[in-house]
Amino acid sequence: MVRATFLLAFALFCSVSAPNPGFRTEITQKGLDYVRQIGIPILEEKLKSIDIPKVTGEADSPIGTVSYYAENLVGSHLVIPSSALTVVPNVGLEIAAKEISMLVTGKWHYRRNGWPHIEGTGTFDVTVSDVSLSIIVIVGADASGQPNVSSKSCEFNIGHMSIDFHGTGSWFYNLFSNVISNDVKGVIEKSVCNLATKEISVEANAALSTLPIVEKVSSFSEINFELISAPVFNESYLQTFHKGEFLYVPHPVQVPYQPTSLPPASPSSRMMTIWLTDYIANSAGFVYQDANVLHLNVTQNMLPSNLPIQLNTSSFKYFLPTLYEKYPNLPMQLFVNATAPPYLNISKSSVNLTFPGEVTVFVADNGIIINTFTLGIIMHGTVHIALRQNGTKEIIYGNATYLKSDITLLHSNIGHIDVTKLESAVNALCLLVAVPYLNVKYGAPGIQIPSIDGASFVDPVITQGQDYVRIDTDIHYDSSLKKSGFVQLKSSEESPLDI
Template identity: 35%
Template sequence: MCLSFSVQAFSFTCTSKLLPCSQLKMRLQFWLLLVALTTLTSAINPGVKVKLTQKGLEYGRQIGIASIQQKLQTIKLPDVSGSQKINPLGKVSYSFTNMHIINVALPQSAVSLEPGAGVKLSIGGAFMGLKGNWKVKYLRFIKDSGSFDLNVSGLSITATIAIKSDETGRPTVNGDNCAASVGSASIKFHGGASWLYNLFKNFIDKALRNALEKKICPLVTDAIADVNPYLKTLNVLAKVDKYAEIQYSMVSSPVISATSVDLNLKGEFYNVGKHQEPPFTPAVFSLPSQNDNMLYIGLSSYTAHSAGFVYTTAGALSLYVTDDMIPASSPIRLNTQTFGAFVPQIAKSFPGLMMKLLVTAVKSPEPTFESNNATVRATGTVTAYAIQANGTLSPLFVLNMDGSVSAQLFVSGTRLAGSVSLNKMDLTLGTSYVGDFQVKSLDTIFQMVLKVIIIPKLNAELATGYPLPTIGKMKLVNTQLQLMKDYMLIGTDVQFSG
């Protein structure tokens, strides 16, 4: 969407004595710009809503904790050296080198929602084990060395995961307010004189705990940031076929409530390579407060309506029907003999010729979603031609067609698919080149054309479906679809692989 706004086009006569006219004009221009931008922002309603529940966050926690554990196992503590005055030995110099993690356990963790802030991650009761080497020197010439084990327990970590929208309309996360503390540490030395290192054991414990605490939060923050490459795979512009693509970019920042993370997506079909807005806008709708599934996706009737607009604009809702498309067993044939039985003028003026029908949508199909019911109203024309011996098409008549179909919708993999069945069809005469006739007499023929040719071809296309908003190698499981007032609701759990 492009907005062009020029405050220079505003003009007025200034007679103010309270402020200089230049300042008054500047303030007025700023106010007008603010009003315009506010109006634009408030007018963007989403076509698709996505809700991530506490159950979904719990699944994410399981994946995230595994990632954090792997990160913590990479900790490399810097070498520690210094000196300590110890009576009666005097100054004792020491160094701790080659310190590395050998195991990490994060048995307790939880995620909770903080409205307006993000997702709070809490880790408690964690512990880790380290190994390293030590050396000491005292009385100027006495040296000793060995190895040590450090066991850290009571480790706690807290961090807030902020969720925002990036410049492409995809969600992005980052870690804020991270804090880490080590409850206790026990160090066990191997080799050398035990009486010596026991003298400064407590001092070394504290130095190593401090070094460890400084290493933890940057790694936790990195683990959180590692989610962003996966979020980058959100199909914000998903290709459907050669005619259409659907945009799933976010139209506003994520909303964090006490029970869910809510995303508002564009949810609009476009012609491939041409983003033309339809002559209608999304209606406001709200998802119910369900939380049995990890994820809920609400797709409004606006999304389906925009699809109809795209395919109508592209000329894709147009089909020539010829006799070879009709089953051989059918007594009804597309020729002037069959039609002449209902409209004698056709057989008289064009005897013994085959015919062709052109079925075309003249306006965008209009879907209506009600509780447990989806219908689509379609308006089109049927143009009948006689095929001359030289291939020339001679127009016979044009009928206006107004009909409706019932839609059955289902989720197949990560795509929304469906099928339709005919409810009713009304025909009226638009133009006749063979004189007036009773259109009602042709109902049987066109009912057959719709049921045997048009609708099966449409259902073959609908069966392939169109992509739902997904991330990476995301699989939908335990999926259910409900039709609600003005939107459809998909409740699902998810699994990630790879």
């Protein structure tokens, strides 16, 4: 059942109760039906080759008490024509099947206990039909947040069973076949349950253990998807809760805010619903600010050649006359630096990005870099959120569109500066340099939605709400598709930018 648990594992990883999760999923009955569609044939195949333990006992017969045993029992030709996978509210999942049939073959032997020791041996065939199966599975997490499953109960109830003996003295065996049948029936029921629960508890957990609790995003950052509470089992869906938080690897620090509450689960016609809060992006902003990587040194070779404004004091003659007068026709450099973490706000109608920072303007005079003035800047933009596939991986990413900037003068070494005259130049540089750089460096790589091998989205639909993005999707599973593990997503080279 390793592959049979693919969608369950996908749901578990695509799952906390911190108080609020940064990442939440629901798997619907349609999704569970797909798990059943994929998993039952695998279970059926596993149970076709079941080895059943030796049966021994004693029975009264017309010739006295006899000892008997049945060995080399092998189950075959198991068929499961009807099955279901459903949620048991507040408990877990139930794998149920009915009208199961199977054949069992084996060897028999009997021996009279008293003298004379009459004995016989031969083979037998067992036909089992009208069988029902019920397995209750509990889904949880270990101390590290790794998802796991265990079997709470198993019932394999044989409705009808007939046994035919062949060989020397088989007519005699048939005289007390009811006694033997009950023993064989019991051991078949126990053996099938043992194999089924082992397949779930051992094989499924082996598959779940390969799912990354923490995914590396860069050399200094990672995102934590651990389960923070046990899944919730409702009448119509399975709901899971995950941390969904970026961490700064060299010096982990608690993000100074928490995810907001997500809406209650709502009906979906798809197999799975995935909720991503803006807390994920904002925890990333906090980490990247803490790592001191949110800065950009803008030089002339990064600007499009057809841009009317070039990084030369001559281009700023109108905007900054005092700069031109003091440093005529000299090359300039801009150092853009974040002063606080960027902040993303998602609403039903838009996704807004605020990026507070500073821009320090330098002039190069005969190899000497001169600090001329510093502006405070708050960039505003909107973000389009989308999905793409990268091989077998599902990536959610963003692309920012620049709107405007609020600027103030923080410091000047060249006297008074009228910042209102700089607004158009700053907007042009933000539009054509800063925001494209942010998109390439941080937006386009996106984050990988965790999944197990072979699972991919089918026709996903993204909707937005207050503080969250919701993905409703069907799932396709192809067991032939195997991932080689997490592959770090890399952005393009930082400079020059091709704009």
